[in-house]
Amino acid sequence: MKNKKQVREVIDTNLFVSGLFSEQGYTYELQQLWVKGAFELAVSEKILKEIKATLLKPYIQEKLFNYQGEEEEIIELIREKAFVITKDLYETDRIKSDRTDNKFLACALEADVDFIVSGDNHLLKLKHCHGIQIVNARIFVGKLLNK
Numbered sequence: 001m002k003n004k005k006q007v008r009e010v011i012d013t014n015l016f017v018s019g020l021f022s023e024q025g026y027t028y029e030l031q032q033l034w035v036k037g038a039f040e041l042a043v044s045e046k047i048l049k050e051i052k053a054t055l056l057k058p059y060i061q062e063k064l065f066n067y068q069g070e071e072e073e074i075i076e077l078i079r080e081k082a083f084v085i086t087k088d089l090y091e092t093d094r095i096k097s098d099r100t101d102n103k104f105l106a107c108a109l110e111a112d113v114d115f116i117v118s119g120d121n122h123l124l125k126l127k128h129c130h131g132i133q134i135v136n137a138r139i140f141v142g143k144l145l146n147k
Contacts, residue, residue: 006039006040007038007039007040007114007115007143007144008039008040008041008042008083008111008112008113008114008115009039009040009041009042009113009114009115009116009117009140010041010042010043010047010104010107010108010111010113010115010116010117011030011034011041011117011118012101012104012116012117012118012119012120012123013047013050013051013054014054014118014119014120015027015030015117015118015119015137016031016051017051017054017055017060018119019031020064020074021063021064026136026137026138026141027137029137029141030117030137030140030141033141033144034081035081038144039144040082040083041078041081041082041083042082042083042085042086042107042108042110042111042113043078043082043085043086043107044085044086044087044103044106044107044110045085045086045087046103046106046107047103047104047107048075048078048079048085050100050103051074051075051078052071052075055071055074055075056071083111086106086107086110086111087110089110092105092106092109101120101122101123104116104118104123105123105129108129108132109129109130109132113132114132114133115132115133115134115135115140115143116129116132116133116134116135117135117136117137117140118134118135118136119136119137124136
């Protein structure tokens with residue numbers, strides 16, 4: 001049997017944070033598969049900054065966290081468990097309608113990932129970027145679990 005390289009991917013911020021709230025569904029499964037090591041997560045400093053800003057929003061703090069500073073623990077968990085934290089060396093302007101989404105493409109290129117997993121139409125409508133597949137959580141989870 002051939003030794004296959006582990007799947008590496010970038011998850012957009014909304015899916016990542018949604019997975020923290022969920023107790024079922026594809027975003028939950030995505031989080032669980034990551035924690036269990038079923039794929040390698042690639043993030044960049046820009047993505048981590050966006051995740052932290054999202055976690056600091058008052059309605060998320062109120063709903064998700066039990067104590068102040070818990071968002072820092074999540075960021076540290078990501079730093080510990082992520083395969084690659086890119087240095088934001090790549091830049092792209094492929095997405096014109098929401099330029100903030102370009103950070104996911106840039107991270108994916110720098111980290112040489114297999115997938116970008118997103119719920120964002122700006123990314124999903126690209127379908128691929130330099131050979132990297134852009135899929136939603138349902139498709140990615142299905143591919144990992146061979147569904």
